[in-house]
Amino acid sequence: MATLNGTSNGHGKMLSLTLQIWRQKNSKTKGRMEEYKIKGVSTEMSFLEMLDMLNEQLIKEGKDPVAFDHDCREGICGMCGAMVNGYAHGPDEATTLCQTHMRSFSDGDTITIEPWRAKAFPVIKDLAVDRTSFERIIQSGGYISVGTGGTPDANAIPIPKEAADRAMDAAQCIGCGACVAACPNASAMLFTSAKISHLANLPQGQVERHLRAANMIRAMDELGFGNCTNHGECEAVCPKEIKMENIALMNREYFGAMM
Amino acid sequence: MATVLDSKVPSGPLGEKWEKHKFESKLVNPANRRKFSVIVVGTGLAGASAAASLGDMGYKVKAFCFQDSPRRAHSIAAQGGINAAKNYRNDGDSVHRLFYDTIKGGDYRAREANVHRLAEVSVNIIDQCVAQGVPFAREYGGLLDNRSFGGAQVSRTFYARGQTGQQLLLGAYSALSRQIHLNNVEMHTRTEMLDLVVVDGRARGIITRNLVTGAVERHSADAVLLCTGGYGNVFFLSTNAQGCNVTATWRAHRRGAFFANPCYTQIHPTCIPVHGEDQSKLTLMSESLRNDGRVWVPKAKGDKRRAEDIPEAERDYFLERKYPAFGNLVPRDIASRNAKEVCDEGRGVGEGQAVYLDFAASIARVGENVIRDRYGNLFDMYAKITAENPYKTPMQIYPAVHYTMGGLWVDYNLQSTIPGLFVLGEANFSDHGANRLGASALMQGLADGYFVAPYTIGNYLGGTKLDPVTANAPEFGAVENDVNERVNKLLSIKGNKTPLAFHKELGKIMWNECGMARSKDGLESALKRIPELREEFWNNIKVTGEAGEFNQQLERAGRVADFLEFGELFAKDALVREESCGGHFRVEHQTEEGEAKRDDDNFAHVAAYEWTGKSGAQTRNVEQLIFENVKLTQRSYK
Numbered sequence: 001m002a003t004l005n006g007t008s009n010g011h012g013k014m015l016s017l018t019l020q021i022w023r024q025k026n027s028k029t030k031g032r033m034e035e036y037k038i039k040g041v042s043t044e045m046s047f048l049e050m051l052d053m054l055n056e057q058l059i060k061e062g063k064d065p066v067a068f069d070h071d072c073r074e075g076i077c078g079m080c081g082a083m084v085n086g087y088a089h090g091p092d093e094a095t096t097l098c099q100t101h102m103r104s105f106s107d108g109d110t111i112t113i114e115p116w117r118a119k120a121f122p123v124i125k126d127l128a129v130d131r132t133s134f135e136r137i138i139q140s141g142g143y144i145s146v147g148t149g150g151t152p153d154a155n156a157i158p159i160p161k162e163a164a165d166r167a168m169d170a171a172q173c174i175g176c177g178a179c180v181a182a183c184p185n186a187s188a189m190l191f192t193s194a195k196i197s198h199l200a201n202l203p204q205g206q207v208e209r210h211l212r213a214a215n216m217i218r219a220m221d222e223l224g225f226g227n228c229t230n231h232g233e234c235e236a237v238c239p240k241e242i243k244m245e246n247i248a249l250m251n252r253e254y255f256g257a258m259m
Numbered sequence: 260m261a262t263v264l265d266s267k268v269p270s271g272p273l274g275e276k277w278e279k280h281k282f283e284s285k286l287v288n289p290a291n292r293r294k295f296s297v298i299v300v301g302t303g304l305a306g307a308s309a310a311a312s313l314g315d316m317g318y319k320v321k322a323f324c325f326q327d328s329p330r331r332a333h334s335i336a337a338q339g340g341i342n343a344a345k346n347y348r349n350d351g352d353s354v355h356r357l358f359y360d361t362i363k364g365g366d367y368r369a370r371e372a373n374v375h376r377l378a379e380v381s382v383n384i385i386d387q388c389v390a391q392g393v394p395f396a397r398e399y400g401g402l403l404d405n406r407s408f409g410g411a412q413v414s415r416t417f418y419a420r421g422q423t424g425q426q427l428l429l430g431a432y433s434a435l436s437r438q439i440h441l442n443n444v445e446m447h448t449r450t451e452m453l454d455l456v457v458v459d460g461r462a463r464g465i466i467t468r469n470l471v472t473g474a475v476e477r478h479s480a481d482a483v484l485l486c487t488g489g490y491g492n493v494f495f496l497s498t499n500a501q502g503c504n505v506t507a508t509w510r511a512h513r514r515g516a517f518f519a520n521p522c523y524t525q526i527h528p529t530c531i532p533v534h535g536e537d538q539s540k541l542t543l544m545s546e547s548l549r550n551d552g553r554v555w556v557p558k559a560k561g562d563k564r565r566a567e568d569i570p571e572a573e574r575d576y577f578l579e580r581k582y583p584a585f586g587n588l589v590p591r592d593i594a595s596r597n598a599k600e601v602c603d604e605g606r607g608v609g610e611g612q613a614v615y616l617d618f619a620a621s622i623a624r625v626g627e628n629v630i631r632d633r634y635g636n637l638f639d640m641y642a643k644i645t646a647e648n649p650y651k652t653p654m655q656i657y658p659a660v661h662y663t664m665g666g667l668w669v670d671y672n673l674q675s676t677i678p679g680l681f682v683l684g685e686a687n688f689s690d691h692g693a694n695r696l697g698a699s700a701l702m703q704g705l706a707d708g709y710f711v712a713p714y715t716i717g718n719y720l721g722g723t724k725l726d727p728v729t730a731n732a733p734e735f736g737a738v739e740n741d742v743n744e745r746v747n748k749l750l751s752i753k754g755n756k757t758p759l760a761f762h763k764e765l766g767k768i769m770w771n772e773c774g775m776a777r778s779k780d781g782l783e784s785a786l787k788r789i790p791e792l793r794e795e796f797w798n799n800i801k802v803t804g805e806a807g808e809f810n811q812q813l814e815r816a817g818r819v820a821d822f823l824e825f826g827e828l829f830a831k832d833a834l835v836r837e838e839s840c841g842g843h844f845r846v847e848h849q850t851e852e853g854e855a856k857r858d859d860d861n862f863a864h865v866a867a868y869e870w871t872g873k874s875g876a877q878t879r880n881v882e883q884l885i886f887e888n889v890k891l892t893q894r895s896y897k
């Protein structure tokens with residue numbers, strides 16, 4: 001880019017920061033917090049760009065860069081995430097870590113950065129965790145059982161706009177795992193209920209609704225996620241503002257399955 | 260010697276080719292499908308839909324992606340919508356019109372028969388997605404809603420708020436998850452394909468690296484599908500996700516698959532401008548904003564006043580001025596080029612590389628609430644990134660690399676020049692010519708995966724006598740050795756420059772010389788500097804860590820190494836294509852008014868490059884494009 005050679009970092013202010021970061025070589029070794037100093041962090045940078053900068057610095061110093069997951073960097077793929085000063089995805093409301101910007105911090109701040117912590121999310125390295133358990137929950141029933149082809153015309157079944165909107169509200173979950181990380185019980189209720197609610201709000205999802213709820217809840221329990229005791233931390237940290245009322249709906253679907 | 264490329268387009272009238280081809284295709288009976296194994300690399304829209312469909316049909320499928328879940332593929336980021344010729348609006352849409360718009364939008368550089376098939380199956384896609392529970396936007400009567408997109412005069416775009424790609428991918432992902440649960444698909448996440456294995460001239464497997472443990476592994480099959488997305492990240496800064504790469508298709512190219520039209524790149528006009536040297540990606544602001552936003556810059560050079568202090572008379576609404584008929588809604592390539600032009604004249608705003616997208620007039624006309632209803636999520640995203648309020652001050656935007664029309668060459672069956680290797684989605688070159696219309700990539704990915712490949716792969720497997728091959732075959736050992744050698748080489752150089760630094764440097768060359776305006780001099784300079792940078796890379800790269808562990812530096816280094824070869828082919832293709840068409844603008848080839856000037860006599864063809872053993876020394880083969888159903892005209896939007 002032409003401006004890349006020009007004034008670096010636009011109109012941002014520069015920060016000097018102390019970072020306390022969880023370092024863990026792999027799932028078998030024990031981890032620990034390490035401290036790093038970093039200067040010249042523009043307030044225009046995203047949080048992950050700050051970590052990129054730190055990594056370039058660490059490599060130059062002959063140290064191992066910090067591993068962290070990310071891909072889209074625009075808040076939609078659900079790949080990124082870490083506990084920042086104790087908050088899942090950092091200080092900003094309804095914002096993923098990749099969309100968090102350094103202007104939310106001040107010069108001289110100390111920032112602690114740790115991975116999601118939950119039995120069902122073992123650490124792979126540093127800030128990267130294994131979320132295969134989320135895959136298993138979806139595989140256990142998070143779908144409508146249709147094959148490819150032979151489906152009716154898309155407008156054959158009208159769906160009230162309100163129902164479609166409710167389904168869409170729940171379907172926005174990005175599967176990041178922040179809800180689990182923030183929950184004192186490491187419960188996956190918010191994530192699971194979002195999928196159940198998305199499908200239960202649509203006529204196409206009706207046929208399997210009770211079986212789906214039963215299967216997904218069973219998978220969730222077997223995978224080592226905890227129970228919901230109504231702390232509400234999940235809703236508070238969710239970057240997509242998924243609501244706890246989905247959990248209530250899931251419980252109704254589940255009891256329907258038991259009847 | 261140039262190879263003759265056979266597109267295998269079936270004979271007969273355009274509208275009957277696909278039906279006829281399906282009827283004539285060989286079938287594999289359901290009981291026998293279990294005996295065939297298929298590898299699907301990539302599980303974005305194209306790959307997830309293909310893997311789910313093939314698994315559902317009964318084939319033994321192994322699927323791969325480098326993220327920790329198929330749900331995270333780059334397709335998830337698509338915002339605006341998906342086209343389909345449903346004609347639910349009764350506004351004159353039809354399969355033929357969608358076909359025509361796509362061919363014209365692509366500046367007459369795509370294959371007619373493929374595009375027509377795309378338009379035909381587009382209607383089935385929407386049915387399929389609704390059955391899976393994709394929550395498309397609806398009207399109060401409960402029927403599906405539509406919006407309009409650039410390059411079309413009808414309203415045929417289906418959408419799910421500003422997250423259409425997410426919802427479509429989650430639909431395909433749910434179908435794939437079901438097939439995984441039924442044991443029809445074996446899913447390998449956090450696994451990267453590093454090479455292709457060809458046995459007796461046919462694609463029979465891949466070599467992968469497990470990104471968690473570093474283990475290099477062999478996988479054999481009867482057919483291989485590459486659904487690995489586009490290569491926009493050769494420019495370093497783009498709207499693509501960080502992991503998007505050319506590795507899978509490039510390695511296949513080096514094993515014999517022809518690479519088609521590498522220089523065709525789409526540069527999207529409305530993205531948030533670059534803010535500094537440490538920026539890692541650019542963010543798209545949907546095309547739909549141009550419905551209500553007016554694009555302008557100050558009339559005077561170097562005018563540093565705030566937007567609100569510049570009086571009407573001193574503003575230049577350059578798109579409205581130059582293209583009165585289409586105004587702010589000219590196609591993407593034209594909007595991008597004009598923004599660059601005014602910035603090059605010194606009239607850019609902000610840091611100099613930006614123009615205003617101003618909603619003041621629309622807000623005054625329809626009210627802030629209506630604008631919030633239409634674009635709320637985009638305005639929020641803009642505010643999050645820039646800390647400015649676009650309801651009060653105009654947005655600043657600048658073009659950015661967004662999509663790549665080029666890709667591996669495929670015939671009508673989506674089969675590459677290596678038998679048994681099929682290529683789907685953005686990874687192939689097939690349907691968009693030199694410029695893609697908005698909302699057509701999602702359509703193509705799902706068309707390929709749900710409705711085209713399942714037939715054409717059946718035809719291949721049913722009609723070919725394949726010897727049994729296992730991963731113990733010597734060919735697998737040889738390719739595995741190549742992969743290990745390469746990985747070890749990257750780690751052993753221990754130079755001074757990081758993979759990120761090399762990637763940025765390559766990106767600058769690509770953007771400056773192969774970006775929105777390309778010249779002979781610039782391209783020649785790129786052709787000199789890219790090999791030099793590659794040479795430096797292989798002597799001075801610093802990759803920390805080890806092969807047998809989770810190593811993100813090693814991942815990036817491998818991808819940058821391939822971009823450094825690919826970039827050269829890109830520049831070469833752009834240099835040889837002595838015309839301007841769609842997203843490819845050669846400054847030497849423009850009309851008196853500065854518009855793109857095609858040369859149909861000499862360039863109405865696909866350029867398909869063949870690896871000959873050395874980077875930059877590829878042979879250029881040609882597939883002549885035959886237009887029997889549309890008339891080639893110069894695009895005009897005045």
Ligand SMILES: Cc1cc2nc3c(=O)[nH]c(=O)nc-3n(C[C@H](O)[C@H](O)[C@H](O)COP(=O)(O)OP(=O)(O)OC[C@H]3O[C@@H](n4cnc5c(N)ncnc54)[C@H](O)[C@@H]3O)c2cc1C
Binds near residue numbers: 306325500684
């Ligand atoms: C910001 C943005 C907005 C867009 N909006 C729209 C829109 O509104 N409408 C529209 O039609 N199009 C849009 N597009 C374009 C469209 O999203 C993409 O072209 C399309 O989704 C590509 O799908 P795909 O399945 O081909 O590839 P991708 O979704 O990119 O998937 C690639 C897959 O391949 C895997 N992969 C890649 N390399 C390897 C490897 N070496 N080994 C193993 N796995 C590998 C990845 O893990 C991933 O699973 C947009 C694009 C962007 C960037």
Ligand code: SF4
Binds near residue numbers: 172194
């Ligand atoms: S419910 Fe929210 S926090 Fe939990 S996985 Fe989904 S998006 Fe993330």
Ligand code: FES
Binds near residue numbers: 069074
């Ligand atoms: S990197 Fe995709 S959501 Fe953050």
